[in-house]
Amino acid sequence: MTSPSLSVEELKKRACETIEKSKNEIVDIAQQILANPEAGFRETKTAQLVSRKFQEMGIQHETGLALTGLKGRITGGAGPGPSVAVIGELDSLVVTEHPHADRETGAAHACGHHCQIGMMLGATMGLLAPEVLSELSGSIVPFAVPAEEFIEVEQRLEMRELGRLEFLGGKQELIKLGHFDDVDMAMMCHTASDMGERRFAMGGTSNGHVVKFVKYTGVGAHAGSLPHQGVNALNAASFAIQAINALRETHRADDTVRIHGIMTKGGEAVSAVPSDVRLEWRVRSSTPKVVVENSEAVDRCFRAGALAVGAKVNITTIPGYLPMRHDTKLQDVFRKSAVELVGESATLVMPARRNRGGSTDMGDLSHLMPACHPYAAGAVGPGHSSEYVITDYESAVVIPAKIMAMVVIDLLADGAKRAQEIKGNHRPLMSKQSYIKFQRERAEVTEYDAAG
Amino acid sequence: MPSKEDLKRRASEIIDSKAEDLTALVKTILANPEPGFRELKTAKLVAEQFGALGLQPRSGLAVTGVRADAVGTAPGPTLAILGELDSLIVADHPHADSNTNAAHACGHHCQIGMMLGAATALTNSDVLDSLSGRLAFMAVPAEEYIEIEYRDNLRRDGKIEFLGGKPELVRLGEFDDVHLAMMLHTTSNPAEKQMCISNTNNGTVAKRIQFIGRASHAGGAPHLGINALNAATMAMSAINFNRETFRDEDSIRVHPIITKGGEAVSAVPADVRMETFVRGRSLEALMDANTKVDRALRAGAMSVGAKVKIQTIPGYLPLRQNKGMADMFRMNATDLVGEENVGYVDHRGGSTDMGDISHLMPVIHPYVGGAIGLGHGANYVIEDYGLALIKGAKSLAYTAIDLLADNASLGNNIAGGQRPEMSIPDYLRFMRGLASEETFED
Numbered sequence: 001m002t003s004p005s006l007s008v009e010e011l012k013k014r015a016c017e018t019i020e021k022s023k024n025e026i027v028d029i030a031q032q033i034l035a036n037p038e039a040g041f042r043e044t045k046t047a048q049l050v051s052r053k054f055q056e057m058g059i060q061h062e063t064g065l066a067l068t069g070l071k072g073r074i075t076g077g078a079g080p081g082p083s084v085a086v087i088g089e090l091d092s093l094v095v096t097e098h099p100h101a102d103r104e105t106g107a108a109h110a111c112g113h114h115c116q117i118g119m120m121l122g123a124t125m126g127l128l129a130p131e132v133l134s135e136l137s138g139s140i141v142p143f144a145v146p147a148e149e150f151i152e153v154e155q156r157l158e159m160r161e162l163g164r165l166e167f168l169g170g171k172q173e174l175i176k177l178g179h180f181d182d183v184d185m186a187m188m189c190h191t192a193s194d195m196g197e198r199r200f201a202m203g204g205t206s207n208g209h210v211v212k213f214v215k216y217t218g219v220g221a222h223a224g225s226l227p228h229q230g231v232n233a234l235n236a237a238s239f240a241i242q243a244i245n246a247l248r249e250t251h252r253a254d255d256t257v258r259i260h261g262i263m264t265k266g267g268e269a270v271s272a273v274p275s276d277v278r279l280e281w282r283v284r285s286s287t288p289k290v291v292v293e294n295s296e297a298v299d300r301c302f303r304a305g306a307l308a309v310g311a312k313v314n315i316t317t318i319p320g321y322l323p324m325r326h327d328t329k330l331q332d333v334f335r336k337s338a339v340e341l342v343g344e345s346a347t348l349v350m351p352a353r354r355n356r357g358g359s360t361d362m363g364d365l366s367h368l369m370p371a372c373h374p375y376a377a378g379a380v381g382p383g384h385s386s387e388y389v390i391t392d393y394e395s396a397v398v399i400p401a402k403i404m405a406m407v408v409i410d411l412l413a414d415g416a417k418r419a420q421e422i423k424g425n426h427r428p429l430m431s432k433q434s435y436i437k438f439q440r441e442r443a444e445v446t447e448y449d450a451a452g
Numbered sequence: 453m454p455s456k457e458d459l460k461r462r463a464s465e466i467i468d469s470k471a472e473d474l475t476a477l478v479k480t481i482l483a484n485p486e487p488g489f490r491e492l493k494t495a496k497l498v499a500e501q502f503g504a505l506g507l508q509p510r511s512g513l514a515v516t517g518v519r520a521d522a523v524g525t526a527p528g529p530t531l532a533i534l535g536e537l538d539s540l541i542v543a544d545h546p547h548a549d550s551n552t553n554a555a556h557a558c559g560h561h562c563q564i565g566m567m568l569g570a571a572t573a574l575t576n577s578d579v580l581d582s583l584s585g586r587l588a589f590m591a592v593p594a595e596e597y598i599e600i601e602y603r604d605n606l607r608r609d610g611k612i613e614f615l616g617g618k619p620e621l622v623r624l625g626e627f628d629d630v631h632l633a634m635m636l637h638t639t640s641n642p643a644e645k646q647m648c649i650s651n652t653n654n655g656t657v658a659k660r661i662q663f664i665g666r667a668s669h670a671g672g673a674p675h676l677g678i679n680a681l682n683a684a685t686m687a688m689s690a691i692n693f694n695r696e697t698f699r700d701e702d703s704i705r706v707h708p709i710i711t712k713g714g715e716a717v718s719a720v721p722a723d724v725r726m727e728t729f730v731r732g733r734s735l736e737a738l739m740d741a742n743t744k745v746d747r748a749l750r751a752g753a754m755s756v757g758a759k760v761k762i763q764t765i766p767g768y769l770p771l772r773q774n775k776g777m778a779d780m781f782r783m784n785a786t787d788l789v790g791e792e793n794v795g796y797v798d799h800r801g802g803s804t805d806m807g808d809i810s811h812l813m814p815v816i817h818p819y820v821g822g823a824i825g826l827g828h829g830a831n832y833v834i835e836d837y838g839l840a841l842i843k844g845a846k847s848l849a850y851t852a853i854d855l856l857a858d859n860a861s862l863g864n865n866i867a868g869g870q871r872p873e874m875s876i877p878d879y880l881r882f883m884r885g886l887a888s889e890e891t892f893e894d
Contacts, residue, residue, distance in 0.1 A: 243755030
């Protein structure tokens with residue numbers, strides 16, 4: 001005798017009940033990761049933990065994808081259909097003063113990614129409830145991905161030199177390696193500290209970007225006795241920064257241009273004319289076209305800095321991320337489930353043009369397939385700062401786990417009708433080939449010598 | 453044969469006897485100030501004075517210059533004694549011309565008086581009969597490097613090639629037959645005392661610069677504009693970023709002004725103009741700084757994606773003075789004002805086209821007191837004509853006697869003892885090579 005098939009509402013209820021029963025475990029997973037933070041492409045302990053959990057849950061999975069990623073696959077019991085990825089990001093930041101920082105490495109979860117792994121596993125637990133999974137078509141891909149934070153660029157460039165990576169972001173690398181080839185749509189939730197009374201928010205966009213590594217080479221000389229024989233690389237860099245500031249009036253508000261950087265080396269000793277000065281810079285904007293335009297303008301400023309004092313400049317441009325383009329249909333599904341779970345007043349839909357200013361490699365994925373990247377409450381403090389901590393794990397892990405499970409049920413129940421519809425309606429902004437070509441074109445090393 | 457002392461005594465008597473006339477003449481020039489290449493009234497006055505001395509002046513040299521020669525009784529070198537004709541433009545100077553604002557705020561009117569006073573003594577047969585060689589009295593135009601646009605138009609019209617009077621006279625061959633040159637400038641600097649020997653002056657090049665951007669509504673569409681004013685301010689920053697490479701001993705000076713800074717505050721500035729001098733104590737240092745300034749100007753344009761036109765106009769070469777002539781002048785100054793009133797400064801930051809002459813032959817360009825106020829300022833006036841004019845004229849006459857009396861033996865030694873830095877053709881080639889117009893766009 002076969003049991004009568006359950007309604008979508010009933011399936012969501014069962015999934016949420018399962019998550020509710022496991023909530024101590026999933027919060028505990030998040031907190032274990034919080035206590036063992038690892039920066040991108042080095043998340044070995046975190047990956048081991050995820051692998052162990054996948055094994056406990058009986059999920060077949062691949063490991064070591066783009067060095068540390070893990071990808072599972074769960075097939076629904078109701079026949080073939082699209083494949084939906086539920087993503088969690090493995091990596092931490094490096095924020096030495098963070099209360100949960102690793103004392104040796106300075107790594108710290110100052111952006112809440114530990115919660116993402118908790119919610120990804122939590123949503124998967126809910127979907128694995130037998131009475132739920134049997135009603136779903138297609139497949140669910142729980143995916144723990146490395147290196148979303150675009151940091152430690154020098155180290156990653158060394159890894160690139162060694163051939164271990166081509167792109168410096170985890171999802172970029174996974175796309176290139178083909179690990180999203182068998183995925184039809186993707187989702188993840190990120191924690192946020194600026195939610196006010198809301199518990200769940202979606203919509204808006206993020207900035208695309210490129211990363212610059214800039215090395216000025218001057219001529220060292222005794223700064224007291226022979227400054228006329230030196231070429232001051234610090235002055236070259238300072239001029240370039242001023243030049244970048246002189247361009248700010250040309251940035252349109254709509255383009256959300258953010259150009260910012262740090263000086264990673266500013267000279268050797270105060271008694272010598274600085275001859276080796278290095279900058280790490282980032283150029284962001286809401287459209288790839290404006291990123292490319294500003295990348296060229298910033299290069300010109302860097303060259304002008306070299307010309308100003310007769311120095312040499314070497315500019316390494318590294319492809320960064322694309323702006324986030326949420327699939328509006330998929331977002332509607334999120335909105336419906338969020339309202340069901342936390343109510344209308346706790347759910348926020350931001351206008352599509354609302355740009356949070358930051359960047360995520362989920363933007364890259366969103367150029368290739370339907371994707372959604374909403375926000376869950378529960379954090380306090382400015383993102384990426386030592387004050388960013390999770391104070392409400394219910395909001396930061398349990399609720400988004402439930403909402404993602406509910407969204408997957410909406411997508412894959414009823415013969416995966418919604419997922420088919422979303423897949424059918426979606427026009428990707430780029431093919432995988434054109435994406436890889438575009439990003440490879442961003443990678444360049446230029447040298448400009450104004451000496452002599 | 454009278455001794456040099458006898459000749460100097462006689463020269464002193466002659467100058468003293470003409471003191472009132474000379475002072476009146478100088479005050480007439482003070483009351484009729486004319487800036488460079490426009491000194492028509494002043495030149496006419498000088499030509500008349502030369503004529504009264506029985507000389508045959510040639511006028512209109514380099515537009516307004518006047519030269520008259522007197523020949524000694526035996527062969528020998530030609531010594532030029534120079535006086536500068538031109539005034540500055542200082543509107544609020546007490547003696548400014550109410551129409552043109554021209555004013556003698558640098559004491560050049562005294563120079564003409566000194567040169568004529570020396571000429572009066574030296575062309576008197578009591579003196580001239582004991583001199584060998586030749587004296588070339590030269591009233592020279594346009595020492596002050598001002599009114600660049602006016603002069604550049606004269607240049608474009610073919611009336612001059614160089615923007616300073618002495619370079620132009622060199623080009624015209626007026627220094628071809630000259631072996632030694634001197635002039636005396638007034639000073640108000642107490643450190644320079646009553647008479648002062650100096651060593652060097654800065655050389656200079658002038659630049660006219662135009663940054664070309666793209667205009668756009670500064671409120672509505674700044675993203676479509678290219679801000680030429682930002683290019684100019686970035687260029688000035690770039691110049692400042694290079695200052696630490698300028699050596700103290702090179703006395704580099706770079707001091708731009710912006711002569712046009714945009715059209716209307718509501719538009720992104722698209723046409724910004726700048727002028728600057730680049731000065732330095734040696735030609736090598738000057739050229740090094742000039743290269744750095746050009747690079748900085750290009751960097752300013754590059755930083756915002758603008759275009760820059762750089763016109764480089766040869767200015768004056770650094771002044772280096774002949775030590776033998778300077779020693780001679782010091783002795784005469786000591787006789788005239790006492791040792792305690794003779795000063796020495798090693799270097800002056802300003803520039804004079806006597807520097808150009810100093811690259812071609814032995815020269816001196818000492819200073820005489822009697823002025824108060826700040827040079828080129830509204831308060832620079834001559835307070836003591838007895839010093840600034842009469843004693844000044846005597847010091848020039850005495851030094852000429854030292855050089856050309858006694859068969860011009862000292863004059864010959866000095867003329868033969870200093871290898872010129874440049875030949876006149878080399879000088880002209882160098883100056884022409886320096887003149888350039890460049891447009892740069894990244």
